[in-house]
Amino acid sequence: MISAIIFGFVYGFILCFTFGPAFFRLIQTSIDNGYKSGILIAAGVTAADAILMFMAVFGTSFLPKVDNMDVYLSIGGAGLLLVLGFASIFKQQPQLVYPQTKFGTVVYYFISGLLLNMLNPSNYLAVFATSTYLKEAEHFSLNEIIVFFCFSLIATMLAESLISFYANKMKKNNF
Secondary structure: OHHHHHHHHHHHHHHOOOOOHHHHHHHHHHHHHOHHHHHHHHHHHHHHHHHHHHHHHHHHHHOOOOOOHHHHHHHHHHHHHHHHHHHHHHOOOOOOOOOOOHHHHHHHHHHHHHHHHHOOHHHHHHHHHHHHHHHHOOOOOHHHHHHHHHHHHHHHHHHHHHHHHHHHHHHHOOO
């Protein structure tokens, strides 16, 4: 159980430094709007990770066996990527409108962190691959996998909060 705690914490901490859209959004928002806004994005990212981890641990066991499922998923994924690619080519850039109420601001930053993380396909790959690795290669029990992912979430929130805090501090020190 100790190895699940240690490796989970290290895993969560390392995942924060994969330079994806949520990472850069966290830094930019913290610099522009303060560390509290960045922490709201970090909370959204952590919530998205929790959803993905829950799906990885509990969701796959309920899927029925379907012949040629990998072919169907490949075709669906390729179709989705083509549609998104063409849409991004022909779509105009929208103008962002920031919410004016305090509650609207909280929801806006939280949801932006949640969506940035949920819509990043590499997060699915990382979480599902890790879950499979823990179960098959490391022979972790269900409890150890849950502990691993819980400590991963703690480390993620801690690391992203620190990133937010120090990004805001860089602004104040005019780096």
